Amino acid sequence: MENMSTPLANNHISVDCVVFGFDGTDLRVLLVKRSGSDDGGDYNDMKLPGSLIYRDEDLDEAAGRVLEELTGIKDLSLTQFKAFGSKDRTSNPRDVLWLERAQKEHVELIVTIAYFALVKLDKALEKTVDPAQAQWCRIDDIGPLAFDHNLIIEEARKAIRREADNNRALLFDLLPKKFTASQLRKLSEIINGKTLDVRNFHKKIAQMPYIVPLDEKQQGVSHRAARFYRFDRKAYTVMR
Amino acid sequence: MENMSTPLANNHISVDCVVFGFDGTDLRVLLVKRSGSDDGGDYNDMKLPGSLIYRDEDLDEAAGRVLEELTGIKDLSLTQFKAFGSKDRTSNPRDVLWLERAQKEHVELIVTIAYFALVKLDKALEKTVDPAQAQWCRIDDIGPLAFDHNLIIEEARKAIRREADNNRALLFDLLPKKFTASQLRKLSEIINGKTLDVRNFHKKIAQMPYIVPLDEKQQGVSHRAARFYRFDRKAYTVMR
DNA sequence: ACAAAAGTGTTTTAGGTACACCCATGT
DNA sequence: ACATGGGTGTACCTAAAACACTTTTGT
Incomplete structure (x- = not known):
């Protein structure tokens, strides 16, 4: 200057x-x-x-x-x-x-x-x-x-x-309010550029208190219906 | 535009x-x-x-x-x-x-x-x-x-x-060519904003092939002389 | 001898990775 | 019945964390 x-x-x-x-x-x-x-x-x-x-x-x-x-x-x-x-x-x-x-x-x-x-x-x-x-x-x-x-x-x-x-909260900005485990997994895979083991992924989200399972499931899909989850932003910010 | x-x-x-x-x-x-x-x-x-x-x-x-x-x-x-x-x-x-x-x-x-x-x-x-x-x-x-x-x-x-x-190579841009373990540790502590356990730190650098110990030691210090190390950039880039 | 910083091992804990089969649903 | 994607448990391995005493050197 x-x-x-x-x-x-x-x-x-x-x-x-x-x-x-x-x-x-x-x-x-x-x-x-x-x-x-x-x-x-x-x-x-x-x-x-x-x-x-x-x-x-x-x-x-x-x-x-x-x-x-x-x-x-x-x-x-x-x-x-x-x-x-x-x-x-x-x-x-x-x-x-x-x-x-x-x-x-x-x-x-x-x-x-x-x-x-x-x-x-x-x-x-x-x-x-x-x-x-x-x-x-x-x-x-x-x-x-x-x-x-x-x-x-x-x-x-x-x-x-x-x-x-x-800041894992970022991914949820891209997902709908209700999302399935495989949507979250596929998105993570795209962002990180590597595939994730399905079982390990379920284990991981099960122990994250801010990813809460809903009773609701998919409707009208030609295979076993997937459970929906939601992201609890409050629980996330409290813990991190 | x-x-x-x-x-x-x-x-x-x-x-x-x-x-x-x-x-x-x-x-x-x-x-x-x-x-x-x-x-x-x-x-x-x-x-x-x-x-x-x-x-x-x-x-x-x-x-x-x-x-x-x-x-x-x-x-x-x-x-x-x-x-x-x-x-x-x-x-x-x-x-x-x-x-x-x-x-x-x-x-x-x-x-x-x-x-x-x-x-x-x-x-x-x-x-x-x-x-x-x-x-x-x-x-x-x-x-x-x-x-x-x-x-x-x-x-x-x-x-x-x-x-x-x-990119851990970054720290070595701030250090002299020959540096002691405690200089590297103190710098890491400042950058990361938390103190590091001395023993664990030595263990860690001992298993990093790109941090090579020299025979040379400090001179004229009023306590046990510290060993010098150098950063081998070639070894670092090869492995990472 | 003492002050000041250097250096050294073991145990515990937590988290990550690898891996194969059964389940629910629509066609 | 079959095709499609959903969901589950165990064993192993690696990396991080906790923790206290001895060594070297100058004054």
């Missing part, structure tokens, strides 16, 4: 949000559609939801605003996990062109502060996003995105893995 | 560096002196080393430049751990006044990307920083700093604790 002898860059600050949902089988990420045209003609691709920072707004507020505009969810818990500001994040001319058309000025470096959020991906939520505008994509199924957004998603995945290690 | 109907903030992006050193007993942080004047007259306080981003420079480069200017160390390993962009980080009028004098323009929001670095705090390094300009302060001994720099240091401390959990 001291030295003014070198010209400052014409910088811009944005936020980008990696919103994770779990559909019972796969992890999904909310992406928005982008279209434009360049030398190669018209194109349609996807990017993370994001925005530049507005006047009188701080980072957390900007991230919250982006998600509220897109999903209608207010006060979604967002966690900042990394800033991206390498020069080669605008190495693709298509991205620079797209940015400068949108902003009507020359862009040298755009630093983005990345957030992740975890949501319960139920039918109700799926309806609130306009399919012409946004989409819940399976994480292993995402093509090349604008800017360095593929990298940002990878880093977000690492971040939730780290976070889940010292 | 899509919506341009709301005015964008007159933003600035900076980097701030939290450089940790270990003097054998305490953890220390490198701080630079700041002086100025306001309603209350002249003042002298301290802040983290930092800088705005220059033209043709990305975040990592800016952070590296700051530290090279200050300490002369090139290619110091810096880890980005968090961005700070809340509005109340400029809630102290003294800080805003200081900023605007330095930059000669109105500042609304300054987002800073914070990095930490770990260095071997030996006599040679202590000499390279000009005491009139900067100082290695004991971490438990730091007064109120400019902006939210006290908060940034707290977050940096949490970050290295997290990092040390899944």
Whole structure:
């Protein structure tokens, strides 16, 4: 902050949000559609939801605003996990062109502060996003995105893995209120990247007082019906 | 990035560096002196080393430049751990006044990307920083700093604790090439915030192939001389 | 001799891992 | 009856925790 002898860059600050949902089988990420045209003609691709920072707004507020505009969810818990500001994040001319058309000025470096959020991906939520505008994509199924957004998603995945290690409550943000043991197990497997022994897993949740078994069971499945559980957040916070 | 109907903030992006050193007993942080004047007259306080981003420079480069200017160390390993962009980080009028004098323009929001670095705090390094300009302060001994720099240091401390959990090599960046078991233990205790059993600690390092005992011992100490150890980085990376 | 820090083993406890079969339900 | 996923118990192994005394060196 001291030295003014070198010209400052014409910088811009944005936020980008990696919103994770779990559909019972796969992890999904909310992406928005982008279209434009360049030398190669018209194109349609996807990017993370994001925005530049507005006047009188701080980072957390900007991230919250982006998600509220897109999903209608207010006060979604967002966690900042990394800033991206390498020069080669605008190495693709298509991205620079797209940015400068949108902003009507020359862009040298755009630093983005990345957030992740975890949501319960139920039918109700799926309806609130306009399919012409946004989409819940399976994480292993995402093509090349604008800017360095593929990298940002990878880093977000690492971040939730780290976070889940010292705060197991995090997983339950992705699950419905009532969930089965195998949903919880499959989600843990996806987050940790390794399979878990079924018996050991049952043993473990049985001794966690904050995972409470319900009397209710699945209905109409073509196999033995699974028991539902719920997460007791109060019991969890008391003990940890 | 899509919506341009709301005015964008007159933003600035900076980097701030939290450089940790270990003097054998305490953890220390490198701080630079700041002086100025306001309603209350002249003042002298301290802040983290930092800088705005220059033209043709990305975040990592800016952070590296700051530290090279200050300490002369090139290619110091810096880890980005968090961005700070809340509005109340400029809630102290003294800080805003200081900023605007330095930059000669109105500042609304300054987002800073914070990095930490770990260095071997030996006599040679202590000499390279000009005491009139900067100082290695004991971490438990730091007064109120400019902006939210006290908060940034707290977050940096949490970050290295997290990092040390899944990368024990990190501790050795803070220790001299030859170190004693008790130096390593005391450093671990400071990082983890709890005391460690001496016998269990010896047992543990004895079975770590990458902590190799040397024949050399301390000289001229008024008690039983401690054995020196060194960290074998190659052996560490091979096994993990 | 004494002060000050270094170094050394054993037992207990808890948690993790490995492993194979029967159960409930719909088609 | 069969296909599909749900649910259960025991033995073993490893890692962490608790705990007190002897050794070396300088003054």
